[in-house]
Each structure stands twice: as C-alpha cells, then as structure tokens.
Amino acid sequence: MSDATPDDIAHHSRRRDADKYDVRLAKGTYPPTEEMLNAPIDPETAKAQADRLREVWDDPPGWRYWSAVNNSEVGVWYSMTAFGFMLIAGGLALVMRLQLAVPDNDLISAERFNQFFTMHGSAMMFLFAVPMFEAVSILLLPAFLGARDMPFPRLSAYGYWAFLIGGIFVMGSLLFGVGPEGGWFMYPPLTTLDEGVGPDIWLLGLSFIEVASIAAAVELIVGTIKCRPPGMRINLMPLYAWYVLVVGAMILFAFPPLIAGDFLFEMQRSFDWPFFDPERGGDPLLWQHLFWIFGHPEVYIIFLPSIAVAAMVVPAAAQRPMVGYNWIVLSAVGTGFLSFGLWVHHMFTTGLPSISLGFFSAASEAVVIPTGVQLFAFVATLMAGRVKMILPMLWIAGALAIFTAGGLTGVMVALAPFDWQAHDSYFVVAHLHYTLFGGMVFPLIGGIYFFYPFIRKQKMSDRLGRISFWLTFTGFNICFLPMHLTGLLGMPRRVYTYPAGVGWDTLNMISTLGSFVVAAGILVFAWDLVRPKGKLMEERNPWNAGSLMWAHDIPDQFWGVRSIPYVTSRNPLWDQPGIVERMDAGGYYLPDAQEGLRETIITSAIDARPQLVARVTGPAWVTVWAAVFTGGAFIFPTFHWYPPAVVCAVLAVGCVCYWLWTSTALIPEAPEKDVGLGLTLPTYVSGPSAPGWWGVFITMLGDMTAFASLVFGMFFYWTADADFPPPLAEHASGAWVLASALLFTAGWAATRAARKLNRLERIGQARAALGGGAALGISGAAALIASVMGLDPTSHVYPAMLWALAVWTAVHTLGGVIMQLYCLAGSIWGKVLPHYDAPVWNTCLYWHFLLITALVSALLVGVVPGVL
Amino acid sequence: MPTRPVEDLPRHRNLFLMVAAPTIWAVHFVAAYATTAIWCEKVGADTAGLTWLVTGYTVAAEALIAWFGVSMWRQWDYMDDQDYIHDGATDEDRREFLGHAGFMLACLSFVAVIFTTMPVWLIGSCA
Numbered sequence: 001m002s003d004a005t006p007d008d009i010a011h012h013s014r015r016r017d018a019d020k021y022d023v024r025l026a027k028g029t030y031p032p033t034e035e036m037l038n039a040p041i042d043p044e045t046a047k048a049q050a051d052r053l054r055e056v057w058d059d060p061p062g063w064r065y066w067s068a069v070n071n072s073e074v075g076v077w078y079s080m081t082a083f084g085f086m087l088i089a090g091g092l093a094l095v096m097r098l099q100l101a102v103p104d105n106d107l108i109s110a111e112r113f114n115q116f117f118t119m120h121g122s123a124m125m126f127l128f129a130v131p132m133f134e135a136v137s138i139l140l141l142p143a144f145l146g147a148r149d150m151p152f153p154r155l156s157a158y159g160y161w162a163f164l165i166g167g168i169f170v171m172g173s174l175l176f177g178v179g180p181e182g183g184w185f186m187y188p189p190l191t192t193l194d195e196g197v198g199p200d201i202w203l204l205g206l207s208f209i210e211v212a213s214i215a216a217a218v219e220l221i222v223g224t225i226k227c228r229p230p231g232m233r234i235n236l237m238p239l240y241a242w243y244v245l246v247v248g249a250m251i252l253f254a255f256p257p258l259i260a261g262d263f264l265f266e267m268q269r270s271f272d273w274p275f276f277d278p279e280r281g282g283d284p285l286l287w288q289h290l291f292w293i294f295g296h297p298e299v300y301i302i303f304l305p306s307i308a309v310a311a312m313v314v315p316a317a318a319q320r321p322m323v324g325y326n327w328i329v330l331s332a333v334g335t336g337f338l339s340f341g342l343w344v345h346h347m348f349t350t351g352l353p354s355i356s357l358g359f360f361s362a363a364s365e366a367v368v369i370p371t372g373v374q375l376f377a378f379v380a381t382l383m384a385g386r387v388k389m390i391l392p393m394l395w396i397a398g399a400l401a402i403f404t405a406g407g408l409t410g411v412m413v414a415l416a417p418f419d420w421q422a423h424d425s426y427f428v429v430a431h432l433h434y435t436l437f438g439g440m441v442f443p444l445i446g447g448i449y450f451f452y453p454f455i456r457k458q459k460m461s462d463r464l465g466r467i468s469f470w471l472t473f474t475g476f477n478i479c480f481l482p483m484h485l486t487g488l489l490g491m492p493r494r495v496y497t498y499p500a501g502v503g504w505d506t507l508n509m510i511s512t513l514g515s516f517v518v519a520a521g522i523l524v525f526a527w528d529l530v531r532p533k534g535k536l537m538e539e540r541n542p543w544n545a546g547s548l549m550w551a552h553d554i555p556d557q558f559w560g561v562r563s564i565p566y567v568t569s570r571n572p573l574w575d576q577p578g579i580v581e582r583m584d585a586g587g588y589y590l591p592d593a594q595e596g597l598r599e600t601i602i603t604s605a606i607d608a609r610p611q612l613v614a615r616v617t618g619p620a621w622v623t624v625w626a627a628v629f630t631g632g633a634f635i636f637p638t639f640h641w642y643p644p645a646v647v648c649a650v651l652a653v654g655c656v657c658y659w660l661w662t663s664t665a666l667i668p669e670a671p672e673k674d675v676g677l678g679l680t681l682p683t684y685v686s687g688p689s690a691p692g693w694w695g696v697f698i699t700m701l702g703d704m705t706a707f708a709s710l711v712f713g714m715f716f717y718w719t720a721d722a723d724f725p726p727p728l729a730e731h732a733s734g735a736w737v738l739a740s741a742l743l744f745t746a747g748w749a750a751t752r753a754a755r756k757l758n759r760l761e762r763i764g765q766a767r768a769a770l771g772g773g774a775a776l777g778i779s780g781a782a783a784l785i786a787s788v789m790g791l792d793p794t795s796h797v798y799p800a801m802l803w804a805l806a807v808w809t810a811v812h813t814l815g816g817v818i819m820q821l822y823c824l825a826g827s828i829w830g831k832v833l834p835h836y837d838a839p840v841w842n843t844c845l846y847w848h849f850l851l852i853t854a855l856v857s858a859l860l861v862g863v864v865p866g867v868l
Numbered sequence: 869m870p871t872r873p874v875e876d877l878p879r880h881r882n883l884f885l886m887v888a889a890p891t892i893w894a895v896h897f898v899a900a901y902a903t904t905a906i907w908c909e910k911v912g913a914d915t916a917g918l919t920w921l922v923t924g925y926t927v928a929a930e931a932l933i934a935w936f937g938v939s940m941w942r943q944w945d946y947m948d949d950q951d952y953i954h955d956g957a958t959d960e961d962r963r964e965f966l967g968h969a970g971f972m973l974a975c976l977s978f979v980a981v982i983f984t985t986m987p988v989w990l991i992g993s994c995a
Contacts, residue, residue, distance in 0.1 A: 234962060234965070235955070236955065326954065333886075337887070337894060338980060352905075353905070356905060358987025359900060359901050359984055366979070366983040568956075606962065607962060719909050720909065
C-alpha cells in the first residue's frame with residue numbers, strides 16, 4: 001500500500017490548492033522508515049537538545065509566573081477557578097435547602113432567595129459546567145495528541161482571564177444584594193421590567209464569558225484537527241478528541257444565538273428598543289426561542305465531555321480497547337446533531353401549535369437512540385474486558401446509574417401532556433439534577449481521580465475517594481429522589497417558602513438532609529484535591545492505559561512531549577513497543593529548539609500528514625491586559641457608563657493588535673527547517689493550511705450563527721404577528737440600502753484583489769486596494785446606517801429590528817476595516833511580504849463572511865419588508 | 869487481509885460527507901417546523917395540505933439520505949473484507965472508517981426523519 005511505504009512526501013502531496021497558490025510543502029521522507037525509527041541517538045546531542053527545549057518552554061520565574069500561557073498552567077488555573085465557582089454555587093444551594101427545610105421559614109428573604117437560585121443555576125452552567133469542559137480539555141488535549149501545546153496559547157490565557165474577571169463580577173453582585181433575580185433563563189417581560197441592575201449584570205457579564213467560551217471552542221477545534229501527531233489519522237484519534245471536536249462544533253452553533261439574544265435584550269434594557277414588548281409589536285417568546293436554542297444543546301455540551309472522560313477511563317479499567325469505537329463516534333456526532341432539535345421541549349406550555357410541539361417531542365425521544373448507544377458500548381467494553389474496579393471506574397459506574405435514572409424521567413417530560421403536568425415543578429428540578437450530576441459531576445470527579453497522576457504527578461487518596469463517592473452518591477439520592485414526589489405533589493420550583501400541611505414538609509426535610517451529605521462528599525473530594533501529598537509518583541502510567549498522555553514526564557517538563565511521535569495505533573502505548581523510550585530520547589520529530597522558539601507540528605485534518613512547524617506564542621502580559629479591557633467594555637455598560645466602556649473597547653482592540661503584531665505570523669529566519677527523521681517542513685504558510693486561517697474560519701462560522709439568529713428574529717416577528725411590518729410603517733431608504741450593498745461588494749472585491757496583487761509583488765497596488773477597501777467598507781456601513789436613520793427604533797419592533805441589523809453589520813465592518821489597516825501597516829513595515837501573507841488571507845476570509853452579512857442585511861432592511 | 873485495490877479519492881477524505889445525512893435531517897427538521905409555524909399562523913386550521921407538504925419534504929429528505937447511505941456503504945466496503953474495526957494506519961482503514969460512521973449516521977438520520985414526520989401524521993391539529 002502506497003501510503004504505508006516510506007517515500008518522498010512531496011510525491012504524495014494531496015493539496016489540491018498546491019498548483020494554484022504556490023503553497024509551501026513538506027519535503028523529505030514520510031512516513032519514517034523502520035531504519036530511521038531504530039537509528040541510535042547520540043546522548044550528548046540529545047541532552048543539549050533537551051536543555052534548549054526546556055529553556056524555551058519553561059514557565060517565567062517569580063511573579064511573572066502569572067504571565068504564563070502554557071496549556072498546563074492555564075488549564076490548571078481554569079479548572080481550579082471553575083471548581084471554586086462550583087463550590088460557591090453549591091453553597092448557595094445549601095442556603096436555599098436550609099430555607100426550604102421547614103415550612104414558612106424566614107431564614108432569608110424572598111428577594112435573596114431569588115438571587116440565590118438565579119445565581120446557583122447561572123453559575124453552575126456558565127461558570128462551572130461549560131468552562132470546566134474547556135479547562136480540562138485545554139489541560140489534557142495536547143497530551144492526548146502528543147502536541148507541545150494548543151495552537152493559540154495566548155488565546156487560551158486570554159479566555160481564562162476574561163472568564164475570571166467576568167465570573168468575579170457576576171458572582172460579586174450577590175455580595176451587594178443586587179444580583180439578578182429572574183432565574184437562570186432570564187425570561188422577559190419580568191426581567192426587562194426589572195428596575196435594578198441585576199439583569200444587566202447577568203446579560204453583560206455572561207455575554208463576556210460566552211465570548212471566552214467561543215474562543216476556547218475555536219482553540220479546541222483547531223487543536224483537534226490540526227495539532228495531531230504525524231500518523232494519527234482521524235480513525236485513530238482518541239475518543240476524547242472526537243468528543244472535543246463535536247462539543248466544540250456544538251458550542252459554535254449553540255452559544256451565538258444566546259449572544260444574539262443578549263444583544264437584543266440589552267438593546268431593550270439600555271435604549272428601550274421593544275424587542276420583547278408586546279405593546280409595540282415585540283414578543284417575549286423570541287427570547288425563549290433564542291435562549292433554548294442555546295440552552296438545550298448546552299445540556300449536551302456539558303454531558304458529552306464527561307462521557308468523553310468516561311470513554312478514557314473505561315478502556316483503562318477493562319484493560320482492552322473500546323468495543324465499538326465507530327459506534328461511539330456515531331453516537332457522539334448523532335447526539336450533537338439531534339440535540340439541536342429539542343429546544344422547544346422547554347416551551348411546551350407556551351401555547352405553540354400541537355404539531356410544532358410534536359416535532360420537538362419526537363426529536364427528544366429520538367436523541368435517546370445515540371445516547372443509549374454510547375452507554376451500551378461502555379457496558380460492552382466492560383463485559384468484554386477483565387475489569388479492575390479502579391476508583392475512577394467507581395465514579396463512572398455511579399454516573400451511569402444516576403444518568404440513566406435522569407434519562408428515564410427525561411423520556412417522561414419529553415411527552416408534552418406529561419410535561420404540562422410536571423412543568424416548573426420540583427419533578428423537573430429532580431430530573432435536571434439527575435442528568436447533570438450523572439452526566440457531569442460524577443464523571444468529572446472520576447476523571448480527576450484518573451487524570452490527577454498526569455496533572456500533578458501524584459496520586460490522590462483511594463480511601464478518601466471512596467468515602468467521597470459513597471457520601472456524594474447516597475446524599476445525592478437522598479436529596480433528589482424525594483423531589484420527584486414533591487413535584488408530583490404539586491410543589492412549584494423557585495418558591496422561597498411554602499405553607500405547612502400540604503404534604504411537602506417531610507419530603508423537603510429529607511432533601512435538605514441529603515443536600516448536606518452531598519456537600520460533605522464534595523468537601524472530602526476538595527480536601528483530597530488540595531491537600532499536600534508528599535513526594536512524586538514513581539511509575540509514569542499508573543493505570544496502564546494506552547493513550548499517549550501517559551508518556552508524560554516525571555517530574556513535569558513544560559515542553560509537553562520531548563519529541564513528537566509518529567503514531568500508528570489508537571492505543572500507542574499498548575501497540576507500539578518502545579514508543580515512550582524513543583519519545584524520551586528525542587528520537588521523533590522536532591526534538592530541538594535551535595532557534596529558541598516555541599514550536600509544534602501542524603498536520604493535515606484527516607490523515608495527519610505533516611504540513612508545518614507552527615511557531616506558537618509564549619508568555620505575555622498583553623493577554624491579561626486585553627482581558628481586563630475587554631472586561632471593562634462589557635462591565636461599564638451595566639451601569640450605563642458608556643464613555644469608559646468605549647475607551648476600554650479601543651484599548652482591548654489595541655492590545656489584541658499588539659499581541660498579533662508582535663507574536664503571530666512572524667517572518668521566519670528560513671522558509672523551512674529540518675524537523676528530524678528526514679523530514680523538512682515549512683516554517684510559515686498562509687491560507688487553509690495555517691492554523692490561524694482555521695481559527696478565523698471557525699470563529700466566523702460562530703459569528704454567522706449569531707447573525708442567522710437575528711435573521712430568524714425578523715421572520716419570527718413576521719410569523720407571530722399579523723401586523724409585521726405594520727401597515728403604515730415607514731421603511732428604510734431604498735437608495736441608501738442599494739448604495740450600501742454596492743459599496744460592500746466593492747470593498748470585498750478590493751480586499752480579494754489585494755491578496756492577489758500582493759502575491760504578484762505589485763505592492764503599491766495591493767496597498768491601494770487595502771486602503772481603498774477600508775474606505776469602501778466604512779462608507780458601506782455608513783450608508784446602511786443612513787438608510788435607517790429616519791426610523792425611530794423605540795416606536796415599534798419593526799424599525800428596531802432594522803436598526804439591530806444595521807448596527808450588527810456596522811460593528812462587523814469595523815472589525816473588517818481594522819484587519820485591512822493591519823495588513824496595510826504590515827505591508828508598509830515589513831510584516832506582510834508577497835510570500836509571507838497570512839494576515840491578508842485571514843482578512844480576505846473575514847471579508848467573505850462580512851460580505852454575506854452585509855448583503856443579507858441589505859436584503860432584509862431594503863427588500864424583504866416589501867415582500868412580506 | 870487481501871483486499872481488492874480501491875483508489876483513494878478526495879471524497880474519501882471528507883469529513884463533511886460523513887455528516888451529510890444528519891445535516892439533511894437538520895434541514896428537514898427546520899423546514900418542517902417553519903412550514904408548520906407559518907401554515908398555522910397564516911393559512912389556518914385545515915392541516916390536510918400541511919400534512920402533504922411535510923410528507924413531501926420527508927420523501928425528498930429520505931431519498932437523499934438513502935442515497936448518501938448507499939454511497940457511504942460502498943465506501944465502507946464491508947462485503948469485501950468484513951472489516952468493521954478500522955484501527956490500522958492506512959488509507960483503507962481511514963476510508964472505510966469514514967464510510968462506516970457515515971453509513972451509521974445515515975441510518976440514524978433516516979429513523980430520525982421519520983420521528984420528525986410522525987406529528988403531522990398523528991396530530992394533524994394546529995390547536
């Protein structure tokens with residue numbers, strides 16, 4: 001077979017764009033020959049290489065430690081912060097349980113109770129469950145893939161600092177008694193009428209964190225498809241990586257609708273644009289749609305990563321490869337898709353047509369198929385292997401039991417008639433806690449016991465782990481099992497107290513007792529996590545697992561892997577004898593850092609053929625500053641302090657530009673370098689083989705989803721309201737709309753031409769095209785704004801919607817113009833050369849998406865209202 | 869295991885083809901939902917036409933999914949060597965893996981589309 005035979009890699013180039021765009025390609029032998037892989041390594045050279053690598057990858061000393069961007073540092077900070085928020089949110093739950101322990105209690109006021117349940121839900125979702133997935137993945141994914149780091153380390157660090165600032169801001173509001181009170185899904189009109197700052201804190205603080213989540217998703221997707229080691233084809237990826245890919249894609253399609261919803265919501269709160277006000281044509285149901293298009297997939301965004309952890313623990317416990325790898329991939333991908341067809345099952349009581357409810361009920365039942373498949377694959381693996389009941393496996397087993405119970409009540413509430421009875425009662429509270437504890441908390445803790453030896457090079461206590469498990473497991477069931485009954489007896493959720501003698505008293509007392517048993521279990525775990533554990537482990541692979549991760553170094557080295565291996569198996573440590581020794585000796589790819597730069601190998605998306613040595617970014621304070629200023633841009637508007645918010649936004653953009661300019665797409669000292677094993681790789685590529693291009697592409701897919709949600713809003717108003725647009729409404733000015741569409745098209749064409757001209761070394765013309773493109777873009781945005789200038793957005797939802805589209809497009813134009821000017825400056829000051837032009841490619845890519853946004857906006861503002 | 873040689877084509881390396889069938893499910897789902905919402909709001913309570921319309925979408929979607937399913941089944945090429953594990957480091961393993969996963973996703977999508985259509989057959993009311 002041609003592909004297994006070592007050959008000149010250039011002979012088998014599969015790049016269809018190679019002829020068209022003059023792409024720099026790999027040269028030399030690939031895959032490596034047996035001879036190369038057995039060649040002796042000179043210990044002296046190896047030691048010198050290791051010293052250089054260590055110096056390049058080491059953390060900064062002293063207080064500058066906090067400027068580190070290594071995935072191993074950021075991942076630990078991120079997960080510990082998320083765990084801290086989880087403890088706080090759990091504390092809120094305990095106070096609520098105390099309040100509900102006895103009837104007619106007055107431990108806390110109704111107002112405080114409202115703030116507590118709102119922040120309990122919001123924090124558990126936005127500050128714990130989703131960030132925890134990202135944190136753990138940032139920490140573990142490079143190790144699973146044998147990569148040095150993630151493709152954009154500074155982006156991870158930026159995401160972390162943004163998360164920390166946003167999280168403290170949102171949680172801090174509780175201390176001042178101004179926390180949001182509208183429940184974690186913030187339904188209007190209750191929350192749009194709220195006089196306090198609570199809803200603003202929720203909207204802006206969490207939007208900020210959502211942006212950080214999307215940043216992490218982009219990082220993880222690009223990491224999974226471009227940073228695999230040579231040879232790790234898509235059919236050999238660890239299942240964990242499959243789940244990361246699926247969940248990353250889900251985040252990309254689930255979070256943006258919520259961001260679009262937040263945008264509309266905040267426009268109503270700040271400027272009285274009536275999106276959710278029925279008096280002026282708005283509709284509160286639109287928020288429910290946008291929230292749950294996010295909210296239901298989010299449940300699976302939380303659940304799948306935990307199942308991914310289980311998918312790594314189960315084979316190690318069974319000591320055999322997973323049974324039905326394909327089935328698990330099927331179920332991960334299938335669940336990812338189907339989970340987007342469920343959102344209305346949170347809205348069964350809103351009076352939608354029965355047929356519509358039926359669609360969502362049917363999809364809710366259908367999603368059980370793929371979800372069930374993965375559980376059966378786990379059970380089959382355990383049955384086929386010789387199971388060692390290691391402690392992590394105990395937690396996974398508990399998870400399966402609890403999750404299955406939650407899944408069964410899920411099937412019940414997915415039936416609309418049953419849901420009408422149980423809606424907003426404690427039955428739902430019980431159901432969601434069963435799915436989330438079983439689907440998230442138990443597998444996560446099991447995973448931490450499993451991965452801790454990798455993370456800290458020490459083992460957690462088996463005894464404490466078992467105590468913690470049994471406390472949490474029994475406490476959980478004592479707390480939540482009775483709630484099913486409490487709910488069926490009619491107790492609504494979110495009430496701060498209840499009268500005596502309606503049959504709820506005993507059940508509530510039992511739940512409260514159980515909640516403290518859970519808390520005790522979690523605290524035992526927390527103590528085990530942080531207590532000093534003495535000396536480091538001796539053995540590197542305590543579970544005798546097969547994934548690359550367990551080739552880690554003890555004591556820890558910051559380089560990730562000493563050399564990047566050539567992989568030919570799903571479980572390399574089981575199937576490729578000698579791989580660890582050879583990795584350690586520096587006998588694979590990229591064993592050195594001669595140039596003193598942080599580097600990792602980028603491979604092709606499907607077959608993982610080496611394409612590039614990527615220079616990744618190192619420690620910096622600018623990422624922290626960028627996060628601080630982004631925080632300012634989101635936090636000041638909460639208090640309607642717009643000038644400082646604008647200043648912060650400008651500074652944030654400045655920080656990001658500085659960081660990109662000084663550390664990304666640097667012109668290399670040589671166009672290619674020898675990476676070992678007879679392979680030479682380019683050190684700079686632009687376009688679709690560059691990780692940065694993928695980063696832009698994936699970000700913009702998410703952005704398009706947000707825009708599509710706005711478009712959905714426009715049509716939603718049309719279907720829901722017979723008078724949209726209102727018969728006597730004023731419309732946007734057609735001439736300006738047309739001008740805008742033409743200007744945007746011209747701006748896009750200029751940008752596209754600039755890329756070509758720059759390649760052809762017609763530098764002057766390329767610069768003119770970039771500058772001209774920027775001017776055209778600004779004019780296009782101005783024309784679009786001018787077209788709606790005469791309309792009053794506070795009068796009715798129709799003009800407000802047109803304004804929203806115009807503002808959205810204008811803000812995106814600013815991004816496009818900044819990119820054009822960045823390229824122009826790059827061309828002038830030698831950062832962009834004819835054959836080192838990655839920024840121009842990325843700008844072009846952005847403009848493709850911008851053009852779609854602009855033209856669709858023009859259509860919706862100028863043409864569609866006439867047709868509707 | 870001896871297998872007959874198959875040329876490895878770009879479409880055999882395409883992740884998007886693997887998820888084509890569930891994407892059709894998604895499009896069908898949105899189309900059915902949007903049509904129902906508009907019908908019930910703008911046309912009225914008589915849902916006979918709606919039932920036909922959505923059933924039409926279903927026939928089209930199922931035909932497309934079946935077509936993708938068959939092409940994925942061919943890519944899996946199970947009858948050739950009865951391989952269903954695909955854990956080797958070769959083009960063939962990767963090609964058959966993507967075919968196998970794509971085929972199973974097509975089966976799942978086929979069933980899911982039927983699930984989605986059942987409400988218009990069984991409920992038939994905008995109330």
